[in-house]
Amino acid sequence: MFHAQVLTLFPEFFDSPLACSIPKRAIEAGIVAVDAIQIRDFATDRHSKVDDSPYGGGPGMLMKPGPVVAAIREARQRQPGTHVVMLTPSGSRFTQAKALEYTEKSSITLLCGRYEGFDERICDYVDEEISLGDYVLSGGEPAALCVLDSVIRLLPEVLGSPESAVLDSFSEEGILDWPHYTRPEEFEGKRVPDVLLSGNHAKIEQWRKSQAASRSRQRDVKGKGHDE
Template sequence: MKLRVAILTLFPRMVEGPLGESILGKAREKVLLETRIVDIRDFAEGKHRVTDDVPYGGGAGMVMKPEPLVSAIESTREELKTARVILLSPQGARFDQAKAEELSRIEELILVCGRYEGVDERVRGYVDEELSIGDFVLTGGEFAALAVVDAVTRLVPGVLGNEQSSLTESFTGGPILEGPQYTRPSEFRGKAVPEALLSGDHARIARWRRRQALVRTRERRPDLFARLSLTKEDEKLLAEDDGRLDGARIFVDH
């Protein structure tokens, strides 16, 4: 499977760099990710290629005009005929891992980056859905679009060197945070790697990691923890916990 993504933006250089780096760059080299950056200004009319205007009824800021945006969407759809068109907007549904998994099963995506005070309402008739990456203000939809592309691309088969990586990360398989991770050296400035991770006992390691993930989720994201369906084993693991998550503290190892 190859993921084909088009990003519609007023500022192409904001997305060009990240798409060529790290996992995304490697995915493109493997031809598992194909990206196209569409400059919305190319579809604006007139000498100055104006893409925004003042809002009807007054108010601060500018609104993205419908003509260039809709023309850009329609033109891109001629190439990506089966694409789902997504507008990145603070008014959209919350983007999460479940949505990333859903989108990873779609071969073509068109991501429309909003700007200024938003887009003309009539543009929404030409998109399939709206997504938001959180309740905070961004300069534009470009960073949100990159977050979506990154999260979805990681789930495309063959993109990650270790296919287990995407299965064990936070939020994959349920609303739970990933537990603490350690690498060499085994001791750093007086802080040692928990003995369980050095034991070579895979069952013990799995049990330790599950307990730490549960505790970390309970401490840092009680909203997610409340949504978990705890097993009897999970309840037992939590009852055994003697430590609380606090920065880089190491949990008591049972």
């Protein structure tokens, strides 16, 4: 079983998204277990304080190293060998290739920040720093959820049809999915492309590949796929 842990001040954030659709089924099937660890449980003062003001001044508060590092140690103890990932806008960009890489691990632990982020020294206690993109979320939880969801759907046996994941956007580096159509054949004057109704599988495959390549070029997807 694949074990995911989230270190967070808001464990309840994950309840509803993990209780529906694919993550729910994967958890029920025993393919993945997701455990939340409350960082505040590792605070040592009587007010359970996990944040403090920055040295040198400036707005906002920072996650204190003490409780966060104690929570990381607890996570490593619960799942020896777990890969600890800090969610931070300063990290390397999360990609489909990274999601696939995580499925090869036995466990990942996702560290969610709040406030103005982490005391810099916490970085020495994690294995990797990951960003979801060039924008700022109010906390690491939505980022952790995206990582979790993208990893869970790639785990063996999770998707009803395993080839869906293989054909998804980015499965081939730099290549988006092709356009899809379902019934009706015509909707408000917009017709399904004739080739998809032709029954000619070779032509359909050729059309899909060329559509995927041209939209990847147009939308400037990073990667080498469509340049080759």
